[in-house]
Amino acid sequence: MEAATPNLTQRGDNLPPVSRADNPAHAWFSEARLGMFAHYGLYSLLGRGEWVMFNEGISAGDYNPLAQRFTAVDFDADALVRTAKQAGAGYVVFVAKHHDGFCLWDSQCTQFNSTRSAARRDLVREYTDACRRAGLRVGLYLSIMSWQWPAIINGPARDPEGWRGMVDETHAQLRELLTHYGQIDLLWYDGCTVPGISYPATVARHWRATELNAMARELQPGIIINDRSCLPEDYSTPEQHLTIPPAGRRWEMCMTLGESWSWRPGDNKLKSPQSLIDQLVFCARYDGNLLVNISPEPSGKIPDAQAAVLADVGRWMALNGRAVRGTQRTSFTEAEHEAGLCTATEKCLYFHNEIFSKNSEIRKITIAGVSEKMRAAVVLATGETVNFAQDGGLVTLDLAPQKSPLATVIALEFERIAPAAPPPQKLVEKDTGLYAPAEAHVCEGPSGRAAVHSWQLPITVPGCHDLDVCVVGKNPGQFTLRIDGVPGVRTLQTTCGNYPHTLTAKNLALTSSTTTCTITATDGALFELLSWRLQPLWKxxxxxxxxxxxxxxxxxxxxxxxxxxxxxxxxxxxxxxxxxxxxxxxxxxxxxxxxxxxxxxxxxxxxxxxxxxxxxxxxxxxxxxxxxxxxxxxxxxxxxxxxxxxxxxxxxxxxxxxxxxxxxxxxxxxxxxxxxxxxxxxxxxxxxxxxxxxxxxxxxxxxx
Missing domain, CATH: 2.60.120 (Jelly Rolls)
Known part of the structure; x- marks a missing residue:
């Protein structure tokens, strides 16, 4: 797919937040949390990516005859939708037209469509009907631009007549999709670009985007529209990265299952089920959605390996789905607890931790900032009750061994969730994966408890860094941190046991020779170095x-x-x-x-x-x-x-x-x-x- 549209979020434009109460018809989007993308078209026949026509300079005269090879013999809309539903997705986004201009519906605007291809089928009709039979929300992807028009290369100044024709065609095609295919719940624009112009407001004017979106809302009053018409609309769409928009604005991260949006032979480096679950949980924690892409083969068949990964995600969702569906952004989860990343609903906190499933020695976990009285704690997948003790703002969980191959979720149940009480000290914050100013990496420290821990920092180029060191001791205590080549000693006083505390050393001027860190418990008590993070400071x-x-x-x-x-x-x-x-x-x-x-x-x-x-x-x-x-x-x-x-x-x-x-x-x-x-x-x-x-x-x- 790639980023053809100027991305408002990345470029730093001020976007208006959209609250849940802003449009009740959009509540389903936050409830779903997981969606499935599907890229399928003529480009699938070539197996070199959906941008192959552009990247290889293939003319329309040479590219368009591919339509007579496009049989879609194994395309089964019910199977596609079933794959999404079995994965636990609440909606599907199907590519109706990509940048090559080939329409997968019976468009009256052009003969370059699937009903006039070798397939002789309206794939959008089959898809929308299948979604409704399965009870999933219907999303359509529409490329605003089309490489069928030389104007997209020459621009509106050099080819004003061609530009008007292309814009008119886009408006007419959207009208077809939103008029003849029943209720459309989501509109996923892409490709809103003008050669040589990168400012969203100017690009939007050239495409008459305000008029385009007004038409969409008139034809489909409940539709939710993404931000890729160079107007903010309803939600942001970071692509292949976790960049979180301002609180209150809906968002959705789209990502490939392998390394390509469309089918490529040999694209076998698929994300693991656990990595997809991690991404989903992270999105849900920040009130966002995850849209995972599949890429059907040239025949239309979904690759078995892709279906298998999504099926594993679906098995986890079947047991733990309520820990991500309908979750809300909350200040309680601003930091990463020893108990794992936290999601929240009105009456529950959910802690997600893969370590519970892999380390049978973990028995007690402490969670801070819980000011409201708990009713119960349970392992979500099994319903097993977890014994707990609550003392002030601290909750200690007494765990039995877990045997799940994927992340275990523990639910803390309340009559209601009050605002989080301040934790005893700052917790280790999870890296958000932002593009800039830095991408930090959290590393596990040495395993086992000891009174002294030493390790090497991978400094290859001198510069300024922040260092976070997270320790867990059985009891409160004092710790000292020394870094070779850096004057002074940092100290940390912990206030409770069995809880992660973070010592932060800011603005360290580190050279290639300052590599050894040592943290010591001053009273000789045993402790665990849970993690450390070294983050370069960028200007x-x-x-x-x-x-x-x-x-x-x-x-x-x-x-x-x-x-x-x-x-x-x-x-x-x-x-x-x-x-x-x-x-x-x-x-x-x-x-x-x-x-x-x-x-x-x-x-x-x-x-x-x-x-x-x-x-x-x-x-x-x-x-x-x-x-x-x-x-x-x-x-x-x-x-x-x-x-x-x-x-x-x-x-x-x-x-x-x-x-x-x-x-x-x-x-x-x-x-x-x-x-x-x-x-x-x-x-x-x-x-x-x-x-x-x-x-x-x-x-x-x-x-x-």
Missing amino acids: NMDAACWSICGPFPSPYRIPGKESEVREAMGTVYAPETDPESVAWKPLPPDGNTIDFTKYGSADANGVYFARAVVRSPDARACEFLLGCDWWANLYVNGTPVTSERAHSSHDRDGSWFSGWKPLCARATLRADNNELLVKCHQGRAGNWFTFYINQSDGLEIIKQ
Whole structure:
């Protein structure tokens, strides 16, 4: 699927929250929590991804005859919906039309549809009928753009008549879907893009998106609409990452089951049932949904391996589904307890923990912040009662061994749930998986109880970090933390036993030689090092740090070939050889993103450069994060910098950075001033980048 639409959440626009009471017709969405996506179309026949027509520069004349090979002989809408229902999903989103423009319904707007293919079938009709027979909510995916129209490449300025025709077709096709196929519960837009324009409000105007959505709500008053028409609408849709929108706004993370949205031969690296459950629980804890994609084979058959994974998830949901369905975001679960990640409903707290199932030695678990009197504690899957003791805000659970292969869920039942009482001390917070400013990693400490624990920190590049160390002792006590090469000792006084306490050491200047940490119980008591987390501290280099120039000519024009991008990224332009000869344009302090379409030429085509200067007091290694739309390279003092991107991807397009998710890179700074040069090439929607540098003592960013 990929991110063709400018993503409002990622770009930092202010989105209005949508409360549960805002539209009662949407309550089912939060109740469901789990949905199933299905990508199936002509692209499935080629097995090279749903973007194959664009990525390989296949013309409509060469691509469209695939319709006469599209038999859908094994496509069974009832089987597809049954797979979703057995997984515990409450709704399905079926791709009615992807960016290639092939419609899986009897569209009167174009003959390029499934009823005029070899299949001679209306797959959307079969799907919507099957959903209703199974009692699942009906969702439809509709690509707003279509590669059948040259205007999507040329843009509205160069092809105004073609652009109007494409927009009119999109509006007419949506009217067909929302008029002739009964109640449609959810509309999943994608592909709302305009060449060279990345600002959502401008893109929305070109597509008449306000008018489009007004029509949708007139035809289907209860419909829930996502945010990919470049308007916020009802809910946010982070793709393949957990980026949580503001509290009160509905959201849904969509993710592939394997590595591709559409069928590819050999796409066998499927997510495990437990990993999907973990993602689902995390979404539910933050009042969000999980939309898991399946990719039927060219014949329409659901791959057995994909169905098997979802069936395992369904077995867990059958026993534990009430721990995620209809859950609500609550301040009680802002931190990760020893008892596991917590979800909540009006009268229950649910603790999810895989360790219960794998470690038979775990007997007692302490939970803090429980101010309301408990009625009972039970293992959700079995109904087994768990003995507990409640003392003030602390609850201690006495567990029997568990034998589930997946996460065990313990339910704490109340007459009602009061706001969480403050815990005895800060708990270890779970990493949210945000793209930036940092992605932390939580590591298990040494197993077993001891009076002293030592371990190594993986410091490869010096910089500033925060360190969290989580300990659990049988009784209250005092602990000291020492880090080799860092002056001073950190102390932690715990206030209760059998409960995780976190010692936080902030803004540590760590070098490659400061690798050993030691934590000691001052009274010699035994304790467990439950986990530790080392998080680098990143500083955003915003627009005011940079000056820009461009565009410089490139052979690439949408939809060009990656080889053309590689040629442009390999061409040496004046800013790389003689930056002083170039007229650089300083940028105003205007947000975290450097957008060439806003500050540069009106023509986003071509290669742009951005230049910044960082002063270092000495020669040192340094880390950077760079995300972009869509291709970029970084040079430090004229030397190209490689990233963690795969070499095979770099060989295709000549770029070490590609996509919105910032990639990490390392380089050596010299003493004195250092020139950072970012070389960017426009992508499908715009031309911009974001840049972060690891905070390190003595580094100074010289404003342009």
